[in-house]
Every structure is written in structure tokens, then in C-alpha cells.
Amino acid sequence: MNRAAVSASSPSSLGRRSFLGIGLGAGAALALTACGGGSGASGGGAGSSVLKWGWSLPTSWDPVFSSAGWDVHALSLVYAGLTKLDPHGTAVPALASSWTYDTQGTRLTFTLRPGLKFSDGAPLDAAAVKKSLERGISDPKSLVAPQLTSVKAVSAPDPATVVIDLTHADYQIPNLLAGKTGMIVNPAAFTADAAGIAAKPAGAGPFTLTSYTQNAKAVLRRNPGYWDAGSIKLGGFELYPLPDASTVVAALQSGQYNVAQIPGSQVQAAKAAGLEVQVIPSMVVATLDVDSAKAPFDKPEVVEALKYAIDREALVKTQEFGNGEATYQPFPKGYAGYDASSANLFPYNPAKAKDLLAQAGYSGGLDITLTTATAQGVPEQIQAQLKQVGINAKIEVIPQTQFTQIVYIEHDQQLAVDQFAGRDSAVQAFQVLFGEQGLMNPGRSTPPELTAALNKVTGTPLDSADYPKVLQAATAFAVRNTPNVFLYTVPRILARAKNVSALPQTTVVQRFEGVTVG
Structure with a gap:
């Protein structure tokens, strides 16, 4: 057949x-x-x-x-x-x-x-x-x-x-x-x-x-x-570059754009200005990308401490203004790869983070560099949270035009703030995040058990009743045994002028079939 x-x-x-x-x-x-x-x-x-x-x-x-x-x-x-x-x-x-x-x-x-x-x-x-x-x-x-x-x-x-x-x-x-x-x-x-x-x-x-x-x-x-x-x-x-958050609403009002991505901080201002706002669920997840080949993150206890040291709920409230959810995995709720057993995997626990650092030989704290393309916002809040457990993070800003090259191709940074926006195929997402050649796996290390789990996913027909179970098992193993730190989901927030019809609610790629401008 x-x-x-x-x-x-x-x-x-x-x-x-x-x-x-x-x-x-x-x-x-x-x-x-x-x-x-x-x-x-x-x-x-x-x-x-x-x-x-x-x-x-x-x-x-x-x-x-x-x-x-x-x-x-x-x-x-x-x-x-x-x-x-x-x-x-x-x-x-x-x-x-x-x-x-x-x-x-x-x-x-x-x-x-x-x-x-x-x-x-x-x-x-x-x-x-x-x-x-x-x-x-x-x-x-x-x-x-x-x-x-x-x-x-x-x-x-x-x-x-x-x-x-x-x-x-x-x-x-x-x-x-x-x-x-x-x-x-x-x-x-x-x-x-x-x-x-x-x-x-x-x-x-x-x-x-x-x-x-x-x-x-x-x-x-x-x-x-x-x-x-x-x-x-x-x-x-x-098509234009991402507008500045402080001017995006005014630019939409003036007609410079009639649709634009806006941050959560501008949702109320956009609505007050008479704009339509769509909050579209997406595959985007805020992340901390860890190079496990570089000290101190070559010690598993330090990586685990990092996962417990982050207050994800506070990040969602402050950085996304409540738009999004704290997460510990790369897939959102409702997606076949979402693993319910990992829903609260590394809850905020500064005391546990300190204990893990002590086990790794850093009871007196340690110094690291936190790389980012944005000086303000998420990096600063993460810096403050890490300080509470004895991790002193120096923020290093790399221009967006050089960020991918330096962090993901040259593997020149130990810890970076970024976002993962998913992939068309679940296995492709795993390869990018966890594969030995994965762009967002700077340490280039993959547990053999994860490779075996992905091979099982690849060989399972997507319309099979077993597919979600096999994929979720791979997710559960990956988030427990790899250094990637997932923080919170990031919906696609688009504001539009009233003469633009509603945009398709497409999770992966924003499409424009049927869209009109009056």
C-alpha cells in the first residue's frame, strides 16, 4: 500500500x-x-x-x-x-x-x-x-x-x-x-x-x-x-526592516507602514491609536544558547544551575507584557512535539541553582559573558537574575548584522540571548537545536540516544497514531540532556491599519492569501 x-x-x-x-x-x-x-x-x-x-x-x-x-x-x-x-x-x-x-x-x-x-x-x-x-x-x-x-x-x-x-x-x-x-x-x-x-x-x-x-x-x-x-x-x-518600538505606532498612523510587527509593550498604544492588533501564535521561543564546549558550561552542573536560575514568568511579564508563556521546550502547546511531562521542568529555584554551582566547584560564584544583539531588556533582566545566584554576567553587544556569524558559525561566545523560530519539520528543528552540525548548538555535541530517538521519529509516518508519542519522547530526552535553555514563547504581534483586512493566522510562516488593502 x-x-x-x-x-x-x-x-x-x-x-x-x-x-x-x-x-x-x-x-x-x-x-x-x-x-x-x-x-x-x-x-x-x-x-x-x-x-x-x-x-x-x-x-x-x-x-x-x-x-x-x-x-x-x-x-x-x-x-x-x-x-x-x-x-x-x-x-x-x-x-x-x-x-x-x-x-x-x-x-x-x-x-x-x-x-x-x-x-x-x-x-x-x-x-x-x-x-x-x-x-x-x-x-x-x-x-x-x-x-x-x-x-x-x-x-x-x-x-x-x-x-x-x-x-x-x-x-x-x-x-x-x-x-x-x-x-x-x-x-x-x-x-x-x-x-x-x-x-x-x-x-x-x-x-x-x-x-x-x-x-x-x-x-x-x-x-x-x-x-x-x-x-x-x-x-x-x-517590505521594510523591523520598525523601532518607540516609533512603530506613529509610523503606522502616518501610513509609513500599514502592517507592522510590534512588541508587547506597544499593544495598548496601538489599540488606543485606532489600529487593529492580531496576536498570532507562533513557533518562536526565546532562548539562551549555551556553548557546552566552553568553560564553565562544559560542566553539566553549571548548565543545570543556569536553567534553575531564570525566572521565566518574570521575563514574560516584563519583556512580553504577558503575551507568551514560560516554557522549557522548543514546541508550543497544541503542537505534536509538545511534551506535557516537561511543562514545569526547571522551575525558578535560586537555592537549587546555588547548590549546583557549589557542586561544580563555584561556591564563590563565577564570571561569564552574556552575548546579545540588543543591549536593553531581556539581557539586563537575565543579568540581574543570574547575579542572585552568584553568576556575574558581563553583557557584550554584537551588532545584529554580525550576530549569527560570530555566535553560530564561528562559535566564539559561551552564552547568547536569542530566539528560535521553529522549522517546517520537527526533525529539522531538532537538527538545528541539538544536531552535531546544528546552527543553534554551538557546542556541537549530540547524545547518541537523541540521535536514535530522532531516527525513530523520521521513520514514523506523520499520520500514524504513534507519531506524537515518538516525537514527544524525543522532546523529553532533548530538554533534559542538552544545554539549550528555553525561556518563553513569543507570539507574532502584528498591528495593522483598519483598511487592511485580517491577516491569516498562520503559525509558521506569515502568509497573505486573501488579504486586501482598502
Whole structure:
């Protein structure tokens, strides 16, 4: 029998979910050649309205080399994958109308929709999908290659069929391909000028980039050739960096943006200003990332002391103004990987933290460096909490444009404040957080028992009754036996002008199907 067969008319019933950042550098303005026929303000019944979103610009417009999980939101505007995630994080058809596994779970066959095109009008067929996926696997500098290690070969037996042969049963692939890992890049672009894709995306998404000023602004227009163009009601899109918290409400009132991410501290001000506010549950979790290869965190007792020394409830109240929940694990309540037995795993206990430090030989306290990209707020509050147990933390601020490189690629810091924004596949999330090559695992150490647990997760069909139990067992082991310190959930808080319709409540990636601007 074929397992996990999915089609456009019969979506999968799987229940899953989907992210960090360095900048592109200098602020040169780039004029991009318009791709694809027709005006973004017309065709397919779309209006001429433009949505101006204060959120974030990507570290690269090339999904293979994008280094920030947050980039998926911007990249989803210009790229499409074989699958996408529904509001609950379930893989459903996108460029592929259906897919099916063989009985062993080692061969996955996708059927493409007819008539697909890239935004420049070039055909998007199975051969193009094959070349794009192979680039992500084989490029020496690919940042998505670690997610595709189970792929043995990609073939295109005919223009409408893509076959992925796997080294072992891996039922996570449809979810995995819904994010950056599976975004299809036009082979003509990376054959002619691969480096140029960093500033000039070549995809088949709902919008096409028409101009771009690095670190300042991206202007996009509707792509009438997008496979689901009928759902895109906006004529254009403008994307901006995250607005300053102190000015974001005024910027929304003035029309500089008509949708923007706001911190919890600005929710009441936004409502008082007549703006609509949506608090959307997300996969984002605030974290302390620990390099267990560096002293003093090479001693397990110090890591455990750190987990008991943090008053998470106080952080939620002060930093998120009550938006979010204290947590000890990477998955939110309601997600298949959420482990109820870990709900109160390391409650705030300064006395226990001091005892653990004493066991590690630090009864007189110790000095550490706490790295952050933001000088105020969370780092300062954590610094004060650690001081109560004898940990003197010196705050070192690294510019956001260098943070990922220094902390996660060079592994040059012992402890860092950050956020983990989830991944499209649960196993991918584990690999990023706990894998030996995981970006947010600076110590590069993985217990063999966790590897075995993840192999069991990978080999369990997502629609199996056993899947949640197997995944939760992996979560329970990971949060008890790895140095990662999870703090609290961070919902996506978006304020919008009243003439902007409600935004889809999508957990993983913010989508804009059906959104209009009056």
C-alpha cells in the first residue's frame, strides 16, 4: 500500500509546523529587471493596492544561502515549493498537486501541477525542480544541505513527475520542503549568475521583486503567473526592516507602514491609536544558547544551575507584557512535539541553582559573558537574575548584522540571548537545536540516544497514531540532556491599519492569501 498519499483535493491530515539573522551589508540600491508578464496591479482580478509591511529584510534572497530562519517570511513572497504549510503547520499541495510514498517510505513521488512557470516566464518542470533541489544538496556552501542528508537521488522521469529516493524511511520530507529547504530556484539564474540571486531572487512565488535597497526596502509586484494567483488580492508589496518600538505606532498612523510587527509593550498604544492588533501564535521561543564546549558550561552542573536560575514568568511579564508563556521546550502547546511531562521542568529555584554551582566547584560564584544583539531588556533582566545566584554576567553587544556569524558559525561566545523560530519539520528543528552540525548548538555535541530517538521519529509516518508519542519522547530526552535553555514563547504581534483586512493566522510562516488593502 502507498503511505502518506496526498493530493490537492485530499490534503494530508498530518499535524506539524516552521526559524535567526545576519545582514547583507552595504546599502546599495538595486534596480531589478521586471520579471514575468503583466502589471502587478492588474490581472487575475487583483486590485492595485500595496501592502507596506514593517517586519524584516532577508539576509539573502537566495534560499540556499539564507542564514536566518526569519528569512522564510520574506522568501515566501518570491518563492514557492512543492508543498506549503497550512495554518496549523501541515504540509499541503503547492507546486505539486499530490505526492505519495512507497510502502518502505524510501521513495517519494511528487506530481507537479500543469503549466507552472517561473516569474520570468520560463517553464517550471520536473527537470527544473531536480536541478534546484540538487543545488541545495551539493553546493559546498549550502546552508540547507544538512536538512537533505536522507536524499539519495532526485530524478525527473517525465516533465510532471519528481521522484526523491531516500537512504532510509523519512516521512518528514513534505514538511521539510515547505520551507527554505524546498524553495525552487530557477536553474537559468544560478547557471548564469549564482551570486546574483542574493539580491535578485529567481523564483515562482506570489510576488516578484522589482527594486531593492539593502537594509532599507524591498518593492514587489504581484506575479500573475503564480500557481495560486487567484488567492493574491494585493497588487504589490513593500517590505521594510523591523520598525523601532518607540516609533512603530506613529509610523503606522502616518501610513509609513500599514502592517507592522510590534512588541508587547506597544499593544495598548496601538489599540488606543485606532489600529487593529492580531496576536498570532507562533513557533518562536526565546532562548539562551549555551556553548557546552566552553568553560564553565562544559560542566553539566553549571548548565543545570543556569536553567534553575531564570525566572521565566518574570521575563514574560516584563519583556512580553504577558503575551507568551514560560516554557522549557522548543514546541508550543497544541503542537505534536509538545511534551506535557516537561511543562514545569526547571522551575525558578535560586537555592537549587546555588547548590549546583557549589557542586561544580563555584561556591564563590563565577564570571561569564552574556552575548546579545540588543543591549536593553531581556539581557539586563537575565543579568540581574543570574547575579542572585552568584553568576556575574558581563553583557557584550554584537551588532545584529554580525550576530549569527560570530555566535553560530564561528562559535566564539559561551552564552547568547536569542530566539528560535521553529522549522517546517520537527526533525529539522531538532537538527538545528541539538544536531552535531546544528546552527543553534554551538557546542556541537549530540547524545547518541537523541540521535536514535530522532531516527525513530523520521521513520514514523506523520499520520500514524504513534507519531506524537515518538516525537514527544524525543522532546523529553532533548530538554533534559542538552544545554539549550528555553525561556518563553513569543507570539507574532502584528498591528495593522483598519483598511487592511485580517491577516491569516498562520503559525509558521506569515502568509497573505486573501488579504486586501482598502
